[in-house]
Amino acid sequence: MHRSSSTVSRPVTGRGPVSGAAVAVAVVFLALGVLGFIPDVTSRYDDLGLAGQHSGARLFGVFEVSVLHNLVHLVSGVAGLALARTATGARTFLIGGGAVYLVLWVYGLAIEQDSAANFLPVNDADNWLHLGLGIAMIGLGVLASRRR
Structure with missing residues (x-):
């Protein structure tokens, strides 16, 4: 059977925009960890x-980081992709x-x-970032998973 060129068949994944949002956030976490x-x-x-608190390293010269902090970002990214x-x-x-992340902010x-x-x-910079991340992630989770 021949399909017309105007008909495009796409596989149904059942994932939708929420999966794309999760992948984007996960990739950001992986990048920050690296x-x-x-x-x-x-x-x-x-x-x-x-x-x-004695780790004096600063990601981008602003955010306090340690090996543990970087590993938390990497684990968050891997978990998000999975x-x-x-x-x-x-x-x-x-x-x-x-x-x-809201708990980390508190x-x-x-x-x-x-x-x-x-x-x-x-x-302080980490605290504000954690607040923003918490709100943004929850917002993405709610908005991107809405049925249209």
């Missing part, structure tokens, strides 16, 4: 610590991950930045 290990992108790279395979998984990654506000409790580490 960039955190690159000198010159990360200022004071020689001060990059395993964890804790969960983006289905619409339900993608939505879970975006909304659940957004909730985790954590960053609640702790003393010079204390041992600042194990990731986080600074």
Whole structure:
């Protein structure tokens, strides 16, 4: 049977825009995790610590990072790519991950930045970023998974 050139057949994946949004966010996390290990992108790279508030390294010269912090970004990215395979998984990654970043925001506000409790580490720039990420991820998870 011959199909006309005006008919385009596309496979039905069941994923939709929410999976695309999850992949985009996951790729950003992967990029941030990798960039955190690159000198010159990360200022004071020689001060990059395993964890804790004594890591003096700054991603883009602004965001406090450590090996643990970079690994958290990499794990978030890998989890996002894995969960983006289905619409339900993608939505879970975006909304659940957004909730985790809101918890990190509250954590960053609640702790003393010079204390041992600042194990990731986080600074004021990280706190604002975590708030923005949390809101954006939850918003993407809700809006991109709406049925049209």
